[in-house]
Amino acid sequence: MSILERIADALDHLDEGTADMVRTALEEGEDPLAIIEKGIVVGIRRCGDKLAAYEYGVPELLVAGELAKDCVRVVRPHLDPGASPTKATVVIATVQGDIHELGKNLVSLLLELNGYAVVDLGVDVGPMTIIDKAEAADADVIGLSSLMVTTMPAQEEVIAYLRDLGVRERYRVVVGGAPTSQEWADSIGADGWAEDAQATVALLDSLCGEGERR
Amino acid sequence: MIGVKDVLERSVTGRIMRERDFDLSFAKRLRELAADSGVRIDPTQVIPDDATADAIGAAAIELLVDVGLYNKDSQRVVQLTREEVMELTTTRLSGLVLGEGGDEVEVRERKPGSDFPPVVVTGPVGGPFTEDVFLPCHQSYAQEPTCQGLLGGVLLRWQGVENMAGRPNEVIVTAAEGDLIREAAERAGRPGLYLGPYPPGGVSTQAIFCNHSAGGLAPRRSQIPIQLMPELKLGWAKIDLALYCQSHDVHPWTDIVSVIGAFCRDSLESSISQTAGVLGAWSFTGGSTASIWTTDIEGLCTRRRNMWANCATTRALERLVGNPVFLLGYASAGPCTEMALLETVAYSVAYTKAGGELIWGGSTCNGVDPDRYAGMQGRMVGEAAAAACSLSVDEANEVVDRLFSEYEDDLPHAPKGCTFPECYDVETIRPTDDYVRLYEATVSRLGRDSSLDLR
Numbered sequence: 001m002s003i004l005e006r007i008a009d010a011l012d013h014l015d016e017g018t019a020d021m022v023r024t025a026l027e028e029g030e031d032p033l034a035i036i037e038k039g040i041v042v043g044i045r046r047c048g049d050k051l052a053a054y055e056y057g058v059p060e061l062l063v064a065g066e067l068a069k070d071c072v073r074v075v076r077p078h079l080d081p082g083a084s085p086t087k088a089t090v091v092i093a094t095v096q097g098d099i100h101e102l103g104k105n106l107v108s109l110l111l112e113l114n115g116y117a118v119v120d121l122g123v124d125v126g127p128m129t130i131i132d133k134a135e136a137a138d139a140d141v142i143g144l145s146s147l148m149v150t151t152m153p154a155q156e157e158v159i160a161y162l163r164d165l166g167v168r169e170r171y172r173v174v175v176g177g178a179p180t181s182q183e184w185a186d187s188i189g190a191d192g193w194a195e196d197a198q199a200t201v202a203l204l205d206s207l208c209g210e211g212e213r214r
Numbered sequence: 215m216i217g218v219k220d221v222l223e224r225s226v227t228g229r230i231m232r233e234r235d236f237d238l239s240f241a242k243r244l245r246e247l248a249a250d251s252g253v254r255i256d257p258t259q260v261i262p263d264d265a266t267a268d269a270i271g272a273a274a275i276e277l278l279v280d281v282g283l284y285n286k287d288s289q290r291v292v293q294l295t296r297e298e299v300m301e302l303t304t305t306r307l308s309g310l311v312l313g314e315g316g317d318e319v320e321v322r323e324r325k326p327g328s329d330f331p332p333v334v335v336t337g338p339v340g341g342p343f344t345e346d347v348f349l350p351c352h353q354s355y356a357q358e359p360t361c362q363g364l365l366g367g368v369l370l371r372w373q374g375v376e377n378m379a380g381r382p383n384e385v386i387v388t389a390a391e392g393d394l395i396r397e398a399a400e401r402a403g404r405p406g407l408y409l410g411p412y413p414p415g416g417v418s419t420q421a422i423f424c425n426h427s428a429g430g431l432a433p434r435r436s437q438i439p440i441q442l443m444p445e446l447k448l449g450w451a452k453i454d455l456a457l458y459c460q461s462h463d464v465h466p467w468t469d470i471v472s473v474i475g476a477f478c479r480d481s482l483e484s485s486i487s488q489t490a491g492v493l494g495a496w497s498f499t500g501g502s503t504a505s506i507w508t509t510d511i512e513g514l515c516t517r518r519r520n521m522w523a524n525c526a527t528t529r530a531l532e533r534l535v536g537n538p539v540f541l542l543g544y545a546s547a548g549p550c551t552e553m554a555l556l557e558t559v560a561y562s563v564a565y566t567k568a569g570g571e572l573i574w575g576g577s578t579c580n581g582v583d584p585d586r587y588a589g590m591q592g593r594m595v596g597e598a599a600a601a602a603c604s605l606s607v608d609e610a611n612e613v614v615d616r617l618f619s620e621y622e623d624d625l626p627h628a629p630k631g632c633t634f635p636e637c638y639d640v641e642t643i644r645p646t647d648d649y650v651r652l653y654e655a656t657v658s659r660l661g662r663d664s665s666l667d668l669r
Binding site for chain 2: 154
């Protein structure tokens with residue numbers, strides 16, 4: 001098993017010695033970017049797969065996230081100054097009136113683990129706060145969660161505010177939550193909808209891929 | 215005995231902890247207790263035995279005593295002593311009376327061997343509605359002879375006002391919901407029907423406070439929903455609701471939801487957490503009923519793992535406390551589909567034989583699609599619950615296992631079926647011939663294929 005495969009495996013098994021393994025890999029002359037892409041990212045993806053298979057829960061992902069951050073901290077000084085391991089910046093919130101957070105938290109966590117910088121604003125967040133924070137974070141994406149039919153209109157409201165303020169084109173807006181659908185996303189002019197946390201990562205990868213950024 | 219004021223006090227003096235650290239300590243202890251419990255889940259036995267129930271009850275007490283509750287607003291841990299927890303198990307009511315007049319029903323303590331069915335409360339259970347469909351659809355549930363209580367849906371809009379949670383709109387629209395649900399009960403000739411957590415679409419405390427007793431609704435016809443958030447969490451709004459219940463002589467609807475695939479990984483962990491949650495919630499709600507439901511991160515309720523967790527919690531509470539347990543059933547498929555009927559039979563049989571005191575069911579499409587609800591689903595809850603009484607637990611497990619095998623693979627892409635106006639005459643409130651034929655055919659087939667006699 002290669003050192004990169006061992007790193008992926010260690011992360012997948014929530015091994016506290018993963019960062020030490022990354023240090024060893026660097027000492028052995030492994031390419032820092034390869035350590036991230038073929039070691040850390042692969043390990044995190046496996047953790048996501050285990051979550052989908054009900055083998056891991058959110059707590060295991062939280063631990064994996066901490067381990068991955070430790071690993072990136074070790075690698076970062078060895079990276080090309082121009083190379084950024086961050087794919088894009090996402091501001092995410094559960095919309096006003098809604099205090100459900102499990103789904104939103106899961107999306108935040110998986111995005112972070114998959115290389116996105118995430119600013120999680122929490123629950124019951126008003127439209128202007130979301131927009132102000134997106135501007136402050138220079139966000140690429142705004143993610144809006146709603147778990148109730150009576151708070152879905154608040155997703156539409158954020159998009160309306162963005163339009164009225166003349167900044168709609170600055171952000172990709174994606175929506176989600178149990179009662180939402182692709183039809184709903186289309187009807188309110190969102191840029192995307194995802195069924196679950198894993199699908200959100202894939203959606204953002206396609207929205208924020210090379211040449212797709214605004 | 216511990217009460218709401220103690221929990222309030224501990225919410226401002228308890229140990230400060232970040233929510234994430236609470237989640238991790240909760241999960242660590244839960245995983246340990248589940249592993250030490252010795253319980254092995256047999257997926258073909260959705261109704262667990264006494265030993266399993268006792269192991270879950272014991273683990274739940276340890277979890278609650280060790281981890282405590284978490285107040286998300288003050289970010290402090292509300293610690294309970296073992297003595298306080300044990301006292302909560304010995305001081306609950308074993309039954310209560312709901313509804314009024316000729317519609318009064320007594321919720322009596324049950325066990326898996328009980329020869330009488332649970333109380334059957336049906337309705338769209340939070341499902342969304344357009345304005346014209348709301349009243350006739352609710353009437354379709356209320357008019358069923360098996361209906362002993364009506365649980366309402368949510369109006370999306372009322373007379374031009376969009377229902378938006380947390381805003382004055384919500385107060386206006388939930389008031390209309392309350393009026394329409396009472397009218398549906400009256401039109402069905404059931405003016406004293408129990409109406410469950412009320413107003414059904416009320417989410418914010420202001421909407422609940424404004425509308426709970428509107429229209430002169432007597433306390434026995436309704437409850438106030440107080441939900442412990444997953445897992446083991448409360449906040450100021452929950453304490454406000456508990457205080458309202460105390461001052462208005464309303465029995466609180468203590469509601470515990472557990473999500474498999476989030477903090478709990480499987481049915482066993484979920485049932486331990488859920489049982490601990492019920493005990494913990496009573497510390498401030500002061501209630502005796504426990505409304506329990508388990509979903510998974512896909513939002514489904516009729517999977518084997520969800521129903522195992524609900525049945526296990528019911529059995530654990532029966533052995534530990536003997537209080538009334540209310541079990542929620544949602545079908546994933548929509549009205550006028552065989553799948554929705556099969557899902558409904560599965561949970562009704564399972565929850566009856568698990569010893570549940572009340573089933574709140576009859577909803578469809580996981581409660582998220584507008585207008586896709588119908589009273590025939592409620593009829594099936596009542597008939598299946600009644601039929602299940604004559605089964606042994608082994609026979610019930612067999613019936614449910616067979617039903618799972620028929621529909622479980624289709625759950626992620628369940629057929630949405632019909633809207634209410636497509637499967638009922640909205641003037642006469644009668645199901646279409648197609649719907650009646652489908653219902654009869656399903657009943658006949660289940661009678662032939664299993665030991666379940668729905669007639």
